[in-house]
Structures are given as structure tokens and as C-alpha cells.
Amino acid sequence: MERRQLEYFVAIVEHGGFTHAARALRVAQPSLSRAIGKLEHELGVALFHRVGRNAVLSNAGELVVDRARLVLRDLEALRASARSVETGxxxxxxxxxxxxxxxxxxxxxxxxxxxxxxxxxxxxxxxxxxxxxxxxxxxxxxxxxxxxxxxxxxxxxxxxxxxxxxxxxxxxxxxxxxxxxxxxxxxxxxxxxxxxxxxxxxxxxxxxxxxxxxxxxxxxxxxxxxxxxxxxxxxxxxxxxxxxxxxxxxxxxxxxxxxxxxxxxxxxxxxxxxxxxxxxxxxxxxxxxxxxxxxxxxxxxx
Missing domain, CATH: 3.40.190.290 (D-Maltodextrin-Binding Protein; domain 2)
Incomplete structure (x- = not known):
């Protein structure tokens, strides 16, 4: 599992879909879809229900999204702590x-x-x-x-x-x-x-x-x-x-x-x-x- 996958997942939730998330992240939508597909495969669950062009969080997705946010916060804390040694x-x-x-x-x-x-x-x-x-x-x-x-x-x-x-x-x-x-x-x-x-x-x-x-x-x-x-x-x-x-x-x-x-x-x-x-x-x-x-x-x- 990669940090980028979690960032993509949270972005889709917060921006209301793959299209808006891809635009906000400045990545190609197919790349975004592949990253989420890989994350779902690694977790063994579907994170979204695809309804036409819309993506709706599944029950598993609802349970995972808050944890994903916390993991990203903790990773940022680790990285920022390392940088602060030199920069304050x-x-x-x-x-x-x-x-x-x-x-x-x-x-x-x-x-x-x-x-x-x-x-x-x-x-x-x-x-x-x-x-x-x-x-x-x-x-x-x-x-x-x-x-x-x-x-x-x-x-x-x-x-x-x-x-x-x-x-x-x-x-x-x-x-x-x-x-x-x-x-x-x-x-x-x-x-x-x-x-x-x-x-x-x-x-x-x-x-x-x-x-x-x-x-x-x-x-x-x-x-x-x-x-x-x-x-x-x-x-x-x-x-x-x-x-x-x-x-x-x-x-x-x-x-x-x-x-x-x-x-x-x-x-x-x-x-x-x-x-x-x-x-x-x-x-x-x-x-x-x-x-x-x-x-x-x-x-x-x-």
C-alpha cells in the first residue's frame, strides 16, 4: 500500500468523485482509477460503488476513509518532524x-x-x-x-x-x-x-x-x-x-x-x-x- 493511493482515495471522497479529484490532483483520471483499483485489490474490498459516472462510498469505504485521513496525518507529522530539525x-x-x-x-x-x-x-x-x-x-x-x-x-x-x-x-x-x-x-x-x-x-x-x-x-x-x-x-x-x-x-x-x-x-x-x-x-x-x-x-x- 502506498501513500499516494490513500491520498487519491481521500481526494475522491472530499471532491465528490473521480473526475473532480483527478482535476484537483492534476493527474489523469485513468491513473487515478488504476491506483484505486490496486488499493481495493490489496484491501480485498470495494471502496466505491460505481453508479454511472458517480462513485458512492461502499460500507467498507465508509469505515476506511477516516482511518486513511489519520494515516496521512501521521505520515505528514513524521515527515514534518524530520524537516523541522533544520528549519524549525x-x-x-x-x-x-x-x-x-x-x-x-x-x-x-x-x-x-x-x-x-x-x-x-x-x-x-x-x-x-x-x-x-x-x-x-x-x-x-x-x-x-x-x-x-x-x-x-x-x-x-x-x-x-x-x-x-x-x-x-x-x-x-x-x-x-x-x-x-x-x-x-x-x-x-x-x-x-x-x-x-x-x-x-x-x-x-x-x-x-x-x-x-x-x-x-x-x-x-x-x-x-x-x-x-x-x-x-x-x-x-x-x-x-x-x-x-x-x-x-x-x-x-x-x-x-x-x-x-x-x-x-x-x-x-x-x-x-x-x-x-x-x-x-x-x-x-x-x-x-x-x-x-x-x-x-x-x-x-x-
Whole structure:
């Protein structure tokens, strides 16, 4: 079995077929097909069902694809470690993050990483929830994940570091006056209109919990793209519950920003696999953890 065969296999899955994969890899499609045929022969199973011009993953292919991604990640870690002896930390680290975590602390980490290790490129992938972040790391789609979750994220061989407790805030249209001394209780929200995100996000879960407890909260808009939440608030469409990473931007834009009383917080985590990692990934981890070292832990599930 060759590395090239695994790269071709993963490319076909991620690009949605042989034709698109061949174009992305810049190889002739017959060469791609022969490599996959050889891989299937060596494994003794069909990885794809050929349906006309389409290729659909077989049951065996579904089981193999995540393992193939992890093998490729480990091989890249081995090769990058050898190169780093002479060049230092260089290369790319793929980071999965929920939108709030991508804003803070990921932006701050990238800024600091550029100072310490200018040869490291950070590529971020957006995830809707902490569950999705963990899955992307365990499947080998990303080396590192940053997310908010009520409990320590768990998975086979997953390493989880507690970074901080993220705080949720209320942002309201400019000129809105609520509560006292910049703090609002849940009862202060009764009668307000809200811009909310789709379900599965931590901010939406908090809004739903408050709404069930207090009542009288109206959803004025539900959005899939969380980047439009603040512009909608500024236009007076409604208030919103946002993570503290939005604080400075919201204040500069002129929104009214309030803390909750009592404060609403959610633990934020850095996760990665316990296997081999590239020097670029190690640089990202070291930069993140030296900003506020927390106790690491390895959790596993049967």
C-alpha cells in the first residue's frame, strides 16, 4: 500500500468523485482509477460503488476513509518532524473551531503565533457545534479544535485542555437601556425581540433556556450565518445573545452591551489527538497553552 493511493482515495471522497479529484490532483483520471483499483485489490474490498459516472462510498469505504485521513496525518507529522530539525516549526495546521472560538481565542493565538513562528500557516474550518469540532479532529479532518462545551470533550485518544470560561453577553440595538450598571437579569429580557442563530449553537441553547424560563421573548430573525447577527442588531431588528469574543467589536459599532446577572459562562476547550503531531501543530498548541496553561487530560470511550 502506498501513500499516494490513500491520498487519491481521500481526494475522491472530499471532491465528490473521480473526475473532480483527478482535476484537483492534476493527474489523469485513468491513473487515478488504476491506483484505486490496486488499493481495493490489496484491501480485498470495494471502496466505491460505481453508479454511472458517480462513485458512492461502499460500507467498507465508509469505515476506511477516516482511518486513511489519520494515516496521512501521521505520515505528514513524521515527515514534518524530520524537516523541522533544520528549519524549525514550519507548515500548516488545520484548526476546527466554532464561530465564537474562531473569534476568540483563535484570532489572538494566530496573531501571537505569527510573532513566534512566522513559518506556520493556520487554516481554520468552521463548525456549528462542539460535537462537530471533536468529530473533525477524531476523523483527521483537522489536527486541532477549539470549542465551548459544558463538560470535558471525550473521544478515543482525545486530549482536552481547559482554556478559560467563555462568557455570554446580551447585545442590544444602540440606545437600548436595560438593567442596572451594565447588567441584566433574565426578567429584564421579557418583551424583547431577538436575532437568534440556528439550533445546535451554544448561544442558541442559552437563548432557548432563558425563553423557556422567562417567557415573552420573540424571535424576530433566525440566521444561519452568524456574521450577520451584529449588523441585524445594529439595524434595530432585535437583540441577541453572543459570546464575549464579540464584545469589543459590538462596543465599537455602537451596540449596547450587557453582562447577565448572574453571569452566563461556558468552559472553552482546546482538543487534539494523542498520536503524532506536526511541529506546526505543536507550535500552535504551545502558543495556545502558554497564554494560560491548564491541566491537560486524555479521555477515551470504549
Amino acid at each position: 516549526a514550519v507548515g500548516r495546521v488545520d484548526v476546527a473551531a466554532t464561530s465564537s472560538s474562531a473569534l476568540e481565542p483563535v484570532i489572538s493565538i494566530v496573531a501571537e503565533l505569527r510573532e513566534r513562528h512566522p513559518g506556520v500557516l493556520v487554516s481554520t474550518s468552521s463548525a456549528l457545534s462542539a460535537t462537530e469540532v471533536v468529530a473533525m479532529v477524531l476523523q483527521g479532518r483537522c489536527e486541532v479544535g477549539v470549542c465551548g462545551h459544558g463538560e470535558r470533550p471525550a473521544g478515543p485518544g482525545l486530549v482536552a485542555h481547559h482554556l478559560r470560561d467563555e462568557e455570554f453577553l446580551l447585545v442590544a440595538p444602540p440606545g437600548t437601556h436595560l438593567g442596572e450598571d451594565g447588567a441584566v437579569t433574565h426578567d429584564d429580557l421579557r418583551g424583547l425581540r431577538f436575532v437568534v442563530t440556528k439550533r445546535a449553537t451554544a448561544a442558541r441553547a442559552l437563548f432557548d433556556r432563558i425563553s423557556e424560563t422567562v417567557g415573552g421573548l420573540t424571535v424576530a430573525a433566525e440566521v444561519g450565518d452568524r456574521s450577520v447577527v451584529l449588523p441585524m442588531v445594529l439595524r434595530g431588528i432585535g437583540s441577541s445573545v453572543v459570546p464575549d469574543g464579540w464584545h469589543d467589536l459590538a462596543v465599537r459599532a455602537g451596540a449596547a452591551v450587557h453582562h447577565f446577572s448572574p453571569r452566563e459562562r461556558l468552559p472553552q476547550w482546546l482538543v487534539h489527538r494523542s498520536g503524532p503531531i506536526t511541529p506546526a501543530t505543536q507550535a500552535f498548541l504551545d502558543t495556545t497553552l502558554t497564554r494560560g496553561v491548564r491541566e491537560p487530560g486524555i479521555t477515551s470511550e470504549p
